[in-house]
Amino acid sequence: MKSKQSGITLIGFLLIIVVVGFFAYMAMKLAPSYSEYMGVTKAMNQIATEGTNGKSLDSIRRDLMFKLGFQYVDDATVKPANITIKRDAGGTSVLTVAYDKQIPFMYNIDFLLHFNKSVPLQGNVGE
Secondary structure (H helix, E strand, C coil), rough: EEEEEEECCHHHHHHHHHHHHHHHHHHHHHCCCHHHHHHHHHHHHHHHHHHHCCCCCCHHHHCCCCCCCHCCCCCCCCCCHHHEECCCCCCCEEEEEEEEEEEEECCCCCEEEEEEEEEECCCCCCC
């Protein structure tokens, strides 16, 4: 009685390795940017919970940039111009950080990631 072998061939195995390797490489390129975004979120939440009574926009930007340094967020990633404060219809101030990050992938292929996070601030923001 003959037994028939079953399983994956070498070519099939190599094809699976190539596909898995491609996605692993992509994940390794993208993961640091999302880790950095989590640092931005954490720093923004710290600013929001501290309270901003009487602080100016420049003072809040300075505090946020200082806290971003502790979260290993590069100064070239989030610039002070990316940090805005607006009042919504209810009168509360909202801190918004919106920035783009371009990540080279391979050859002439780049990833362009857009991050946008808003948190409500406690207290009144001065001018």
